[in-house]
Amino acid sequence: MLHRLDLATIWVVAAAIPARAIISDTWLPEYAETLYDFVVVGGDLLAPANAGAVVANRLSENPEWHVLLIEAGPTHVGVFDTRVPGLLAKLQGSRYDWNYTTVPQTGFNNRSIKFPRGHILGGCSSIDGLFYTRGSSSDYDRWAEVTGDSGWSWKNILPYFLKNEKWTNPADGHDPDGEYDPTYHSTKGVTYVSSYNSPQVIDSKVIAASRELGGEFAYNTDINDGEELGIGWSHSTIGHGERSSAATSYLTPEVLARHNLHVLTDHQVTHVLRTSSRGGMPSYRTIRFTPRKTPDPYIEINVKKEIILSAGVVGTTQILLQSGIGNATELSELGIKPVVDLPSVGKNMSEQAIFFSMYNLGIPGTIEAVTPEMQTEWLNEWNTTKTGPLTSIGVNLIGWLRIPDSSSVWEEYQDPSSGKNTPHIEIGFDGGSFQTTPRSTIANAIIPLQPESRGSITLRSSDPFDHPNIDFGFFNSKLDLITIREGVRQIHRLYSAPAFAEYNLSLPESFPSLDDDNALEEYIRNNADHAAHPVGTAAMSPRDADWGAVDPDLLLKTVSGLRIVDASVMPFIPAGHTQAPVYAIAERAADIIKEVWEWYG
Ligand SMILES: *[C@@H]1O[C@H](CO)[C@@H](O)[C@H](O)[C@H]1NC(C)=O
Numbered sequence: 239m240l241h242r243l244d245l246a247t248i249w250v251v252a253a254a255i256p257a258r259a260i261i262s263d264t265w266l267p268e269y270a271e272t273l274y275d276f277v278v279v280g281g282d283l284l285a286p287a288n289a290g291a292v293v294a295n296r297l298s299e300n301p302e303w304h305v306l307l308i309e310a311g312p313t314h315v316g317v318f319d320t321r322v323p324g325l326l327a328k329l330q331g332s333r334y335d336w337n338y339t340t341v342p343q344t345g346f347n348n349r350s351i352k353f354p355r356g357h358i359l360g361g362c363s364s365i366d367g368l369f370y371t372r373g374s375s376s377d378y379d380r381w382a383e384v385t386g387d388s389g390w391s392w393k394n395i396l397p398y399f400l401k402n403e404k405w406t407n408p409a410d411g412h413d414p415d416g417e418y419d420p421t422y423h424s425t426k427g428v429t430y431v432s433s434y435n436s437p438q439v440i441d442s443k444v445i446a447a448s449r450e451l452g453g454e455f456a457y458n459t460d461i462n463d464g465e466e467l468g469i470g471w472s473h474s475t476i477g478h479g480e481r482s483s484a485a486t487s488y489l490t491p492e493v494l495a496r497h498n499l500h501v502l503t504d505h506q507v508t509h510v511l512r513t514s515s516r517g518g519m520p521s522y523r524t525i526r527f528t529p530r531k532t533p534d535p536y537i538e539i540n541v542k543k544e545i546i547l548s549a550g551v552v553g554t555t556q557i558l559l560q561s562g563i564g565n566a567t568e569l570s571e572l573g574i575k576p577v578v579d580l581p582s583v584g585k586n587m588s589e590q591a592i593f594f595s596m597y598n599l600g601i602p603g604t605i606e607a608v609t610p611e612m613q614t615e616w617l618n619e620w621n622t623t624k625t626g627p628l629t630s631i632g633v634n635l636i637g638w639l640r641i642p643d644s645s646s647v648w649e650e651y652q653d654p655s656s657g658k659n660t661p662h663i664e665i666g667f668d669g670g671s672f673q674t675t676p677r678s679t680i681a682n683a684i685i686p687l688q689p690e691s692r693g694s695i696t697l698r699s700s701d702p703f704d705h706p707n708i709d710f711g712f713f714n715s716k717l718d719l720i721t722i723r724e725g726v727r728q729i730h731r732l733y734s735a736p737a738f739a740e741y742n743l744s745l746p747e748s749f750p751s752l753d754d755d756n757a758l759e760e761y762i763r764n765n766a767d768h769a770a771h772p773v774g775t776a777a778m779s780p781r782d783a784d785w786g787a788v789d790p791d792l793l794l795k796t797v798s799g800l801r802i803v804d805a806s807v808m809p810f811i812p813a814g815h816t817q818a819p820v821y822a823i824a825e826r827a828a829d830i831i832k833e834v835w836e837w838y839g
């Protein structure tokens with residue numbers, strides 16, 4: 239059954255229709271009566287899908303424009319666990335998670351891994367690790383060079399980072415002076431960002447070691463000023479002890495009160511459809527969506543100006559391919575009629591792997607694990623004052639390192655990084671304890687930041703509710719594996735600093751010898767995971783390029799009316815986590831869209 243909405247045709251009439259339904263579980267008549275200028279798909283960011291909320295907010299600043307934001311998952315309002323940074327693990331595998339699983343990863347000895355994605359308003363920014371890292375200036379200069387659009391350069395994108403950011407003091411009340419450079423931060427933006435909110439026992443040791451060893455481990459006052467290298471304090475999207483997501487920051491009650499913005503939750507967009515031809519190009523201004531996880535019934539609506547896909551790397555790719563936009567041969571094989579031959583869609587996916595090396599402190603008087611009593615005490619503290627261990631996800635310091643130019647690795651491989659100021663390796667230090675009593679272990683997260691391997695997202699079938707094949711292609715280039723191996727050794731060097739002398743640091747007995755390349759690599763293959771930052775499945779490229787899916791203004795090539803605003807468009811992953819870059823992309827995209835349509839009037 240197909241329901242085409244010509245303004246007045248209504249599919250469902252809710253039993254009780256609130257006078258003003260803003261966030262709704264049901265497609266309401268007031269929605270059906272509106273002819274929208276813009277429909278934004280996915281309140282869902284990327285690899286965090288936060289972009290949709292940003293774009294919907296910015297476009298509805300113009301009271302003349304009617305904007306509809308559609309999210310497949312439920313609202314974030316009232317979901318307690320999304321508010322408490324330290325409870326993020328409870329959200330994974332819950333109803334707020336799409337619950338994806340990858341195909342067997344050859345480079346991981348054929349292991350399939352779970353891949354959580356936010357299924358909730360705010361997308362991944364409602365369930366992610368809250369890291370606020372921008373990457374290196376060269377990352378953006380490379381985007382500018384690859385796309386031929388200087389608007390993506392570091393100098394030109396920085397104002398958009400600042401437009402998004404609302405820097406605030408940490409929850410524990412400490413003075414963050416010296417942990418960031420105010421020149422590169424804004425207190426006037428939208429999403430809260432803060433330095434660490436709850437100190438850890440190991441923090442002072444890592445800082446001391448950084449000062450003792452210097453060089454590659456030198457202290458870096460601000461890891462977000464475009465020059466990341468060294469060790470510095472992590473910044474997070476946390477304000478006053480609470481998670482600041484795209485939903486809490488861009489879809490506030492004041493924003494939702496705008497008469498021209500409608501937010502529809504619990505409805506999944508399955509297709510974009512060709513509406514007509516305008517100016518010689520096929521026009522894509524019809525979307526199809528449904529409140530059920532079944533193909534029947536559908537609702538279709540037309541938009542006046544644009545459809546903006548912000549459904550994240552998985553969602554956006556899936557909608558495009560299901561709509562016949564992709565590699566024509568592959569789509570035909572699945573029984574999907576190819577309509578726009580853009581073979582790059584879903585291809586060229588780039589994702590960082592992650593591997594944890596765990597050190598034992600080896601001293602008496604440590605605690606083994608967080609006990610239920612501690613959990614209750616921490617939750618009570620958070621409930622009472624929004625302070626304490628649950629205001630943190632456990633990583634306060636990050637190291638950003640390069641494989642030295644002198645390494646023999648470069649005899650065989652080319653440097654995949656965007657520039658000499660760009661790290662190859664990220665190391666997160668998780669001491670597991672916020673108490674004065676240290677925990678018995680330190681976990682080190684090691685991420686190869688600029689992977690050379692590429693993967694893909696392809697469809698399993700023509701059923702839009704079938705999860706797609708997600709293949710990160712981990713270690714297809716062995717350089718990424720070698721990069722982790724080198725990171726394991728770099729941490730070992732750091733722990734040789736005098737600052738750690740009072741500990742008796744050692745790797746577990748099951749850990750292979752650090753001198754044995756093969757054993758170390760095999761161990762990494764058997765234990766690595768994903769870092770939750772995939773990008774590139776609808777990459778931007780120059781207008782005349784024979785690869786890529788969108789032009790540098792993020793419009794889908796060869797058609798009109800369809801723009802993509804999420805991590806899919808990044809041609810390369812920035813050297814860091816993807817949340818902050820997606821906010822900057824979304825802020826710039828909103829300006830690009832405004833400029834075009836304000837000009838048309
Ligand atoms: C994810 O899996 C959990 C556990 O099986 C389930 O409760 C939840 O509904 C799933 N999420 C979605 C969006 O279906």
Ligand SMILES: *[C@@H]1O[C@H](CO)[C@@H](O)[C@H](O)[C@H]1NC(C)=O
Binds near residue numbers: 348
């Ligand atoms: C992984 O799977 C492939 C294809 O089934 C097989 O050829 C290969 O031997 C497997 N590798 C391992 C380590 O099991």
Ligand SMILES: *[C@@H]1O[C@H](CO)[C@@H](O)[C@H](O)[C@H]1NC(C)=O
Binds near residue numbers: 565581
């Ligand atoms: C499209 O897919 C087919 C089958 O996988 C492949 O042989 C072909 O090279 C692809 N076309 C392009 C342009 O990538």
Ligand SMILES: *[C@@H]1O[C@H](CO)[C@@H](O)[C@H](O)[C@H]1NC(C)=O
Binds near residue numbers: 582785
């Ligand atoms: C993959 O992306 C790179 C740039 O990141 C580009 O040079 C290459 O042509 C792309 N390949 C495909 C199949 O899109």
Ligand SMILES: *[C@@H]1O[C@H](CO)[C@@H](O)[C@H](O)[C@H]1NC(C)=O
Binds near residue numbers: 600602
């Ligand atoms: C360090 O470990 C060694 C061997 O396990 C042990 O003899 C020594 O007492 C430990 N040192 C401290 C400070 O605990």
Ligand SMILES: *[C@@H]1O[C@H](CO)[C@@H](O)[C@H](O)[C@H]1NC(C)=O
Binds near residue numbers: 318
């Ligand atoms: C904290 O508040 C939440 C939400 O109101 C409640 O479910 C939980 O029981 C409280 N926990 C403690 C320890 O106060």
